[in-house]
Amino acid sequence: MTTPVDPVEIDDIGYVHGYSAHETRRLGDQADTLAALLHSGTAYPPGSKVLEVGCGVGAQTVHLVTGSPLAHFVAADISADSLAQARARVTAHAPGAQVEWLQANLFELPFPDAEFDHVFVCFVLEHLPAPGQALAALRRVLKPGGTLTVIEGDHGSPLFHPDSAYAHAAIDCQVQLQSTAGGNALIGRQLYPLVTGAGYEDVVVRPRTVYADRSRPALVNGFTRNTFIAMIESVREDALAAGLMTPSDWDRGITDLHCTAADDGTFHYTFFKAVAMNPGAAEE
DSSP: OOOOOOOOOGGGOOOTTOSOHHHHHHHHHHHHHHHHHHHTTOOOOTTOEEEEESOTTSTTHHHHHHHOTTSEEEEEESOHHHHHHHHHHHHHHOTTOOEEEEEOOGGGOOOOTTOEEEEEEESOGGGOSOHHHHHHHHHHHEEEEEEEEEEEEOTTOOEEESOOHHHHHHHHHHHHHHHHTTOOTTGGGGHHHHHHHTTOEEEEEEEEEEEEOTTOHHHIIIIIIIIIIHHHHTTHHHHHHTTSSOHHHHHHHHHHHHHTTSTTOEEEEEEEEEEEEOOSSOOO
């Protein structure tokens, strides 16, 4: 018998970016632009059973099933609307994929112990008030010897030219708002202690770095503009309502961020990817 993990209510899991059509497009741009970077080294054997937790609108699911076309996937999310969009996205881009869709809270997954060979979690822990508990809960449904893959960003990692205190302040607004919502936009740097603390072994964490300048126009447009800056721009009203910046300082920060995507600009960001193994049943 495994040790039960206290469930976190669905209402306690906040997604600070919202569920707008704009956010759906941003997630798609992000996943497509970063697919080679983030999914390199992730492939599952034919016939293996893989759980993707927090699949959202299916932006990452498409790349998972494309990279492992003979694996069987279960994609779970707490949002029925997001699952509907995910199903449509995968049907359009990978019509033969083996995917089951499940609306569920990851703390209350309706599976027996050791149901899956592999678990994949991308951009989920940053939104949870108890990421360590989430990882421990996922161990229950992962077979002994099965693998966990976790990918998270870190909003403290951006380096850019031209540098700007106003741009950094605008980014920090997003970090503060996510913290207020119960998440952690700086979680990437914490993956190793989080994963080891949840009882996994053979934990390996490696940085996955994005660097964009005018010699890499696809990254400038797909990541700097359409992923990162678009994400920061989306919290403007909440940041101003919270009094985190004045309107004029905010607008200057966003203008300065766009300068990093100009011909003489550069932008750097670090994601972190952890791969680990479940040694066996959780302690009694």
